[in-house]
Amino acid sequence: LADVDVLALEFNHDVTLEQSSGRSYHLIRRVLGERGHLSNDQAAALVEETQRRSTPGRLRHLVQLHLSRDCNRPRRAPVAARGVRGEASVEIHTAGQVEPGAPLIACPTPDRPGDPRPRGRRPLRTSSSVQPWLPGLEP
Numbered sequence: 001l002a003d004v005d006v007l008a009l010e011f012n013h014d015v016t017l018e019q020s021s022g023r024s025y026h027l028i029r030r031v032l033g034e035r036g037h038l039s040n041d042q043a044a045a046l047v048e049e050t051q052r053r054s055t056p057g058r059l060r061h062l063v064q065l066h067l068s069r070d071c072n073r074p075r076r077a078p079v080a081a082r083g084v085r086g087e088a089s090v091e092i093h094t095a096g097q098v099e100p101g102a103p104l105i106a107c108p109t110p111d112r113p114g115d116p117r118p119r120g121r122r123p124l125r126t127s128s129s130v131q132p133w134l135p136g137l138e139p
Contacts, residue, residue, distance in 0.1 A: 001046075001050040001053075002050060002053040002054045003054045003055055003058050004050070004054070004058070004059060005058065005059065005060045005061065005106050006059075006060065006061045006063065006104065006106045007047065007050060007059060007061070007062050007063070008063040008065055009038070009043050009046065009047065009062070009063070009064065009065060010037060010038045010043060010064075010065050010066040011038065011039075011040050011043045011044075011064040011065065011066070011067060011072070011077040011080065011081070011094075012031070012037035012038055012039065012040075012043075012066050012067065012068050012071075012072065013031060013037060013039050013040065013067075013068045013071040013072050014039065014040055014071060014072050014073070014076050014080075015032065015039050015040075015041065017068075017070075017071040017072060017073075017076075018031055018032060018039075018068075018071040019032075021070055021071050023070070023071075031071075037066070037068075040072065040076060040077050040079075040080030040081075041080055043064070043077075043080070043081070044080045044081045044082075044083060047059075047062060047081060047083070048083050057089050059089075059090050060089060060090065060091065060106065061090070061091050061093060061104060061106060062081060062090055062091070062092045062093065063093045063094075063095060063104070064077045064078070064081065064092065064093065064094045064095060065095045066095070067094065067095065067097065069097060074094050074096075077094055078092050078094055
């Protein structure tokens with residue numbers, strides 16, 4: 001994942017909310033298990049490690065996906081990713097579950113010494129058939 005411009009990653013649950021959800025023991029155990037979903041803290045740690053292994057300033061957009069309706073909150077996931085905000089150039093987008101958001105337009109950062117991307121690369125735009133989940137982001 002090093003040196004990506006856009007990182008879309010599951011921020012599924014808050015562990016405390018999952019544990020106190022009233023869900024069955026087996027479901028909670030599956031979600032929290034090694035083959036379960038990524039918690040907000042696990043996803044944030046992965047983003048921080050991705051940034052550590054990347055060219056500074058390379059990551060431009062973090063898209064938080066698959067938030068649990070019962071065991072997460074749209075305000076909790078971005079708080080968990082607060083370490084990412086250390087780099088002002090990273091925009092955090094939290095995916096909605098019901099409504100599609102505006103298209104995400106990812107433009108390469110300006111060429112820098114040591115930047116592994118080829119020069120003259122055109123901006124990327126999501127396909128019109130794909131509806132990204134970025135509420136509040138204007139095209």
